[in-house]
Amino acid sequence: MTHYRRVVDIAARLSSGEGDFVLFAVTPPRKSTPADRLPEIARATVERLEHLDLDGLVLYDIDDESSRNPAERPFPFSPTVDPAEYRTGYLQQWRTPVIVYRAVGKYRGEHLRSWIAEQDPRRTLSVMVGAASSDASPDVSLADAQAMCAELNPDLLLGGVAIPERHSRRENEHLRLIAKQEAGCRFFVTQVVYDLNAAKNLVSDYRYECELRGLAPVPLVFTFSVCGSMKTLEFLRWLGVDVPRWIENDLRHATNPLAASLEQAAATAVELIDFCRRLEVPFGLNVESVSIRREEIEASVELAAQLAAHLRRQPT
Amino acid sequence: MTHYRRVVDIAARLSSGEGDFVLFAVTPPRKSTPADRLPEIARATVERLEHLDLDGLVLYDIDDESSRNPAERPFPFSPTVDPAEYRTGYLQQWRTPVIVYRAVGKYRGEHLRSWIAEQDPRRTLSVMVGAASSDASPDVSLADAQAMCAELNPDLLLGGVAIPERHSRRENEHLRLIAKQEAGCRFFVTQVVYDLNAAKNLVSDYRYECELRGLAPVPLVFTFSVCGSMKTLEFLRWLGVDVPRWIENDLRHATNPLAASLEQAAATAVELIDFCRRLEVPFGLNVESVSIRREEIEASVELAAQLAAHLRRQPT
Numbered sequence: 001m002t003h004y005r006r007v008v009d010i011a012a013r014l015s016s017g018e019g020d021f022v023l024f025a026v027t028p029p030r031k032s033t034p035a036d037r038l039p040e041i042a043r044a045t046v047e048r049l050e051h052l053d054l055d056g057l058v059l060y061d062i063d064d065e066s067s068r069n070p071a072e073r074p075f076p077f078s079p080t081v082d083p084a085e086y087r088t089g090y091l092q093q094w095r096t097p098v099i100v101y102r103a104v105g106k107y108r109g110e111h112l113r114s115w116i117a118e119q120d121p122r123r124t125l126s127v128m129v130g131a132a133s134s135d136a137s138p139d140v141s142l143a144d145a146q147a148m149c150a151e152l153n154p155d156l157l158l159g160g161v162a163i164p165e166r167h168s169r170r171e172n173e174h175l176r177l178i179a180k181q182e183a184g185c186r187f188f189v190t191q192v193v194y195d196l197n198a199a200k201n202l203v204s205d206y207r208y209e210c211e212l213r214g215l216a217p218v219p220l221v222f223t224f225s226v227c228g229s230m231k232t233l234e235f236l237r238w239l240g241v242d243v244p245r246w247i248e249n250d251l252r253h254a255t256n257p258l259a260a261s262l263e264q265a266a267a268t269a270v271e272l273i274d275f276c277r278r279l280e281v282p283f284g285l286n287v288e289s290v291s292i293r294r295e296e297i298e299a300s301v302e303l304a305a306q307l308a309a310h311l312r313r314q315p316t
Numbered sequence: 317m318t319h320y321r322r323v324v325d326i327a328a329r330l331s332s333g334e335g336d337f338v339l340f341a342v343t344p345p346r347k348s349t350p351a352d353r354l355p356e357i358a359r360a361t362v363e364r365l366e367h368l369d370l371d372g373l374v375l376y377d378i379d380d381e382s383s384r385n386p387a388e389r390p391f392p393f394s395p396t397v398d399p400a401e402y403r404t405g406y407l408q409q410w411r412t413p414v415i416v417y418r419a420v421g422k423y424r425g426e427h428l429r430s431w432i433a434e435q436d437p438r439r440t441l442s443v444m445v446g447a448a449s450s451d452a453s454p455d456v457s458l459a460d461a462q463a464m465c466a467e468l469n470p471d472l473l474l475g476g477v478a479i480p481e482r483h484s485r486r487e488n489e490h491l492r493l494i495a496k497q498e499a500g501c502r503f504f505v506t507q508v509v510y511d512l513n514a515a516k517n518l519v520s521d522y523r524y525e526c527e528l529r530g531l532a533p534v535p536l537v538f539t540f541s542v543c544g545s546m547k548t549l550e551f552l553r554w555l556g557v558d559v560p561r562w563i564e565n566d567l568r569h570a571t572n573p574l575a576a577s578l579e580q581a582a583a584t585a586v587e588l589i590d591f592c593r594r595l596e597v598p599f600g601l602n603v604e605s606v607s608i609r610r611e612e613i614e615a616s617v618e619l620a621a622q623l624a625a626h627l628r629r630q631p632t
Contacts, residue, residue, distance in 0.1 A: 171561075195513070196513070197511070197512070197513045197560050197562075200560065200562040201560055201561040201562050203562070204561060204562035204565040204566070205561055205562075205565065207565075208565050208568075208569065244513050244516070244517055245487075245517040245520060245521055246513075246516040246517050246519070246520035246521075246591075249520040249521065249523075249524055250520070253524065275562075
């Protein structure tokens with residue numbers, strides 16, 4: 001099999017509602033990191049990822065979600081560098097477009113307005129995320145931020161968040177996606193998927209609701225990760241990820257939990273790819289490392305490599 | 317590929333805790349059926365099934381479950397011929413062992429005692445089912461029936477019912493199975509499986525709990541069926557089967573729902589087989605037709621044929 005570098009322009013693809021791309025998501029370093037270490041951290045990230053055939057990089061914007069979940073956070077919260085600043089300051093040499101998350105509740109309106117206005121829509125996309133809890137009263141709401149984009153930079157491709165677990169509880173996540181789509185979202189990114197059944201239910205309900213309304217479904221970007229320890233699993237659950245019991249048991253009893261998790265995540269992704277293709281729902285893949293342990297990051301990179309190879313082998 | 321008839325003695329297999337067999341389940345005709353029609357109905361069943369490589373036949377004992385579910389039954393309840401009488405009277409020419417269900421709450425103690433005492437354990441196995449609702453006060457409880465077997469016919473292989481959906485709600489079905497196993501159950505038969513994730517969770521929790529207690533897991537027999545219409549799907553749900561939304565949507569929008577359902581059931585079975593083999597949990601397969609529509613019965617027979625062929629191709 002010949003290895004070739006795919007040239008996939010995700011901005012062009014998403015503009016026409018197409019999927020079939022692979023992203024890797026990174027959380028910027030902690031704010032407490034000495035400024036002189038940031039360049040080397042960014043360089044290490046680029047070196048780790050540049051050999052992959054990635055179509056885009058995702059930069060998360062971590063908000064303190066303790067207002068969302070009263071249970072103690074398994075890993076303590078620590079504020080991170082603003083993803084927009086991290087990208088501008090340290091990731092200029094990254095060659096593909098970057099999807100910059102903005103937890104809109106964290107920012108002053110003026111700050112967000114000027115950032116939106118400055119972006120080149122061929123190089124930057126954004127996922128706007130509302131406040132973590134409904135009792136927060138932020139300066140900028142999600143609707144405000146969407147309106148700013150429409151006014152100041154209408155070509156900027158906006159994405160939203162999709163949560164299959166919420167669909168399991170309330171059975172209306174597909175309607176939320178369609179409402180966001182009507183408010184301008186051109187793609188959706190899920191949280192980490194461990195519950196394949198919940199993801200399939202959301203894809204299916206979304207697809208048929210779109211058909212009923214005469215809408216074209218926009219790409220659903222499924223996030224995958226590996227889980228190498230019970231601590232990481234506990235953190236996934238704290239984040240609201242439904243991890244089925246059988247997967248927990250597999251990991252708990254595996255000789256090499258990280259290898260088992262990698263295999264299991266790849267199998268889940270492949271099954272979801274097949275499902276989306278059968279239902280003709282455009283999709284993308286996103287890989288992140290939930291943990292900051294070196295082995296788990298490396299296994300995530302390996303997962304992204306496997307998924308990129310899978311997509312290359314089976315072009316649509 | 318050479319076709320050969322497997323010789324699998326399920327009584328011998330179950331005695332030594334082994335699985336890898338295929339059953340087909342049949343509900344006896346309605347009690348209202350004229351007696352002179354019973355022989356031809358039984359003959360049609362045998363003719364329909366004899367070309368399959370079945371390792372056993374299951375005869376259900378239908379109880380009026382309206383006490384279990386207050387919602388209106390999609391198909392009206394109609395009492396059926398006693399499966400023990402049907403077997404003795406009309407299915408003598410069936411060549412493999414028969415697993416006769418006994419809804420113990422329906423019978424007088426004397427009747428059940430003599431039936432148990434008379435059975436040849438190489439030809440008959442039984443699944444004893446307790447009363448449908450806990451507010452019933454039957455003449456014979458499940459524990460009574462189990463005690464009768466131990467006293468009167470200790471070689472008679474007894475099975476129990478396993479409900480993955482109950483595990484989804486209460487997370488203790490594996491403990492119930494182990495308690496039944498300690499009370500003498502040598503295998504378990506599930507209700508129809510549509511929720512693969514729930515089945516995997518039960519298999520996994522059961523397997524690791526057995527390991528913890530130093531018990532060998534007994535065969536779990538997974539039941540599969542096809543669903544060719546929304547009416548059948550509604551009935552499955554009434555029976556307590558969790559049918560995922562995506563499967564419902566698939567069927568609702570399929571050009572040929574029955575063909576889609578057959579394909580989907582076979583895929584679910586194959587995935588569960590692989591899962592059980594990986595976890596070293598012995599398993600069996602059981603196919604039934606939930607509906608009495610001719611096309612759905614024929615598709616169930618086709619499903620059993622496919623699953624038997626799959627097991628033959630991949631012997632353990």
